Amino acid sequence: MTQSSDTTSYRDIKETVLARIRSGEWQPDSLLPNEQELAVEFSCTRTTVNRALRELADEGYLERRRKAGTRVLSAPQRQARFTIPMVRDEVEAMGGTYRYALVSSGVEPAPDWLRARLALTSDQSVMHVRCMHFNGNTPFQYEDRWIVIDSVPQVADADFAAIGPNEWLIQTVPFTNVELSFLASRADKTVAGFLDLPVGEPVFTGERITWLEGQPVTFAKMYFAAGYRMTTQF
Amino acid sequence: MTQSSDTTSYRDIKETVLARIRSGEWQPDSLLPNEQELAVEFSCTRTTVNRALRELADEGYLERRRKAGTRVLSAPQRQARFTIPMVRDEVEAMGGTYRYALVSSGVEPAPDWLRARLALTSDQSVMHVRCMHFNGNTPFQYEDRWIVIDSVPQVADADFAAIGPNEWLIQTVPFTNVELSFLASRADKTVAGFLDLPVGEPVFTGERITWLEGQPVTFAKMYFAAGYRMTTQF
DNA sequence: ATTTCCAATTTGTGTAGACTTTAATTTTTT
């Protein structure tokens, strides 16, 4: 047989299932009918039901286990997906003009706290790059970054006056793992100076560690200008 | 035909494709072979290739367009998925003991800023609930929440001394849309008092607005204790 | 009573093939 305008699509099934959960017809923790039964109800194949339920499980509404069946999650673990944009895109999406400026860059032995953080040996050195991202002439983000030279030897030839370290890294080395944190920190004299705010002011701060197949690649601290908020809708 | 231990699974295809992207064999912005060609290469059906590529596109590695084909995204828009846990789970996951305490609750006319924020009419009133979440005896989060009574009339009967407003809402009303923001704020006298820190201290702060089919349900501000970081790995 | 083993059930994934939808491209018309 073939699909036609009256077949039930996996989208319809997703909608219906969600509606039933929301209406309370299918209570939290309760078991759904199995795929075969739903296929009969929706007059479609099990394949189609499978896709619908699989996606709903991915989205955090359902929990599925072989033999045990599919159940409604009591506290829907809806996952907020924050797309981590490049600073340039973020500024331009706000309708601003992105501008980048290098503050300093140079090779140094990895400081102790960084060695500990990235599991480096005592003789490894790092490229330390500090830079600013502007929206027009307004400071947008101050970035303090360390790049592990052993993991990215090409970094010796990079010209961070011309291109930001993040953009350079993205087009130069792939990565396999990322750890990303956000916190509220207090502006020290350096950060306050670059972001043009009083010392001690709260600063929304991100930390990012990137690995390639177990090798640490880079550690970055990103300090956002006053009033920054990270927002998502879902 | 049927699958056997030597068939190529969609997982294998995902791995291979990723490896080719990472190795530079498939450059950013370049076009992949079409599904049919890849199906031949991997000796599997187009269905299987389709699933692999579809998932990679979902994960932000590829961009797919009918007729135009599949191309490698130049700046992989890897989406960080922050699972937004319930406070209780977050505390317990740290190995702590969760404790909840109501600070105050009562019905009031919606303040102007909230009316604007949630598009309420001037005569709508809200349930204002303030409460604390502890890890043992250590303050973990101070929550300041408003619930739109017209959207959730049952709130009149809720006993927020016994159950936190978030947990109550989750088991009482479904939601369809959420806006979630994070920012760094400065502790005012109230927040500082509840979180046991000096006035003016940076505070990691979350704001959450929830709707049900276009109807605003609740607005919550969550102030996290000193040192809090929101972390994800991917 | 406890542990071990086996069978049954349910989801997971693959094959093969067809029709559908989107949109880039080419051709035709104006």
Place this chain on the structure above:
DNA sequence: AAAAAATTAAAGTCTACACAAATTGGAAAT
């Protein structure tokens, strides 16, 4: 040349079916 229409290539989705894998729950053995 520009605009409109037709073509066509690619992904999107569905059917129908089969075997695979996990895990639960009961039966058997200790």
